[in-house]
Amino acid sequence: MDSGGRWVGGNRIALLENGEEFFPRVFDAIREAKREVIIETFILFEDKVGLALHAAMRAAAQRGVKIDVLVDGFGSPDLSREYIEGLTSVGVRMRVFDPGKRILGQRLNVFRRMHRKIVVVDGELAFVGGINYSADHLMDFGPKAKQDYAVELRGPIVAQIHQFVLRAIALGDKGPRWFRRRLKRAPPVEREAVGETEAIFVSRDNRRHTNDIERHYLAAIRAARQRIVIANAYFFPGYRLIKELRRAARRGVDVRLILQGEPDMPIVKTAASMLYHHLLHAGVRIFEYCDRPLHAKIALMDDQWSTVGSSNLDPLSLSLNLEANVIARDRAFNQLMWERMDRLMRESCKQIGEADLESGWSGWRLVRSFFIFHFLRWYPSWLGWLPRQVPRLTPAEVVALAERREQREKNSQKNGKDAVTPTEVA
Known part of the structure; x- marks a missing residue:
């Protein structure tokens, strides 16, 4: 997957410190989106931050904005079915990177995680950094609140980041070949210079960009x-x-x-x-x-x-x-x-x-x-000897249904009766 790899001038960059600066800017950008929002994050928790993001995405989707969300299966394992269906029911496409099954209650899919934190809005505005969508990035969380940073970007570099996240979805979905071929051939949309910053977008993956x-x-x-x-x-x-x-x-x-x-x-x-x-x-x-x-x-x-x-x-x-x-x-x-x-x-x-x-x-x-x-x-x-992980994205509603079925099967074994309905199996 191409990660840009070249310096691009004409950008504007702003530093965002902690959730107090980051979350309002991202949520406002989603509320103001006209066409498209793409979000990648390692952690999305169903706390006050996750619920605020949920509300912003639902409102945007209901007015016709195309929204894609990618979360990591290890970092975001506990999203409820209600949370997921609240998004997918209004057209949000939510995917989980490598949703591993728990064994004896433990998550064992530790290695080769999707650890990126990226937001792209309308192909014109991007956020990149280390801040997840969880309340522990806010000062009022207490002594365990995290100190962290992200950047907000406008300008030509956003076109590179936009192409990157689109390819991540296409490759992970293993979607229609014509779509992936078209995406590979399509050059990034040129953006006008808006500032003086030279920037380069750099990624690490387990294929072409390992270091x-x-x-x-x-x-x-x-x-x-x-x-x-x-x-x-x-x-x-x-x-x-x-x-x-x-x-x-x-x-x-x-x-x-x-x-x-x-x-x-x-x-x-x-x-x-x-x-x-x-x-x-x-x-x-x-x-x-x-x-x-x-x-x-x-x-x-x-x-x-x-x-x-x-x-x-x-x-x-x-x-x-x-x-x-x-x-x-x-x-x-x-x-x-x-x-x-x-x-x-x-x-x-x-x-x-x-x-x-x-x-x-x-x-x-x-x-x-x-x-x-x-x-x-x-x-x-x-x-490097560990198995190379091919990106595997699973619709979040499929993951939620599988987890619910698994839990009900466990309960049925304890209670000695079958609790899985034919509708859920289908």
Whole structure:
């Protein structure tokens, strides 16, 4: 699937921080849509955010807007039949990426997830980032509310993103061949320049674009001469990224990492902290964000290059999941990103120093460092051996019906009577 792969000028980009800025803009865009809305998201929960999205989509569909929604089967497993039918009954096409069955109540379809977060409205406006549709992206959720970012885009880059999401639907559906052939041949609709931002849309998949996002990170790190700031929720990158960050710090670049200090999953901090010695000794500065869980996937290099998207710097995002980032070359946007990150580091982070590390070079630490080093060096190749997942999209109403049937079959076995009706089987 083509992910653009070329710089496009003439765009306008805006940074959206947390759900307070992101959700109102997306919901307003859906309400104002004239022809089409396409949404891809890893998580859609049936909470106040999910219900607000539901209402906005229903209203748009009822006035004739074509709406397509793609959610991930692992990330969004608990949508009710009523929620789904409330959308499909007014013409919303809702699909689930790889809806795996639960075994002993556990979701086992962990690998190669559809982790992208994209919205395209009328082929003219796009949102790309790391924010899911769930209430834990709002401050009033409490101490576990996530800190995260997305971008709003207008201009020629939106045509690339629009073509990308259309192809994702066509390929996943394995729909009519004539439609897929026409889509492949059709060039993106040219959009007028509306700003000064150069942008590139980059995706990671399990076919042609297996390491595109990582390659852009590596190129930007190698080119950096002044500063590198990376804020990343799940940080356990491959050997090449660690090596280039160390090299950058040693040649005098101000390299800063903003990582989780109050993680949503404790193993995240444990994994990242295993790299602290290796990074600090090369001059990399590490800041742990301590206000609440950090969910960001953003970075800036020098005074122009910036990226916002869904891709973490960990094994899942770099080697398995389907991801999407926008990279921008824009001094004003880069400066805004720097001001937000600088404020985060000054007001909400703890800088990690030598005193915070384990003292002494014990035999266990030497052994552990050896294995971590080689794991980081080779894990992309190892994970590449896992079966390549062909995108499989299933209509959400089919998934909901299958789950309901399965639950009723379980209940009937407990009660000793058949609770599945012929209508439901059909």
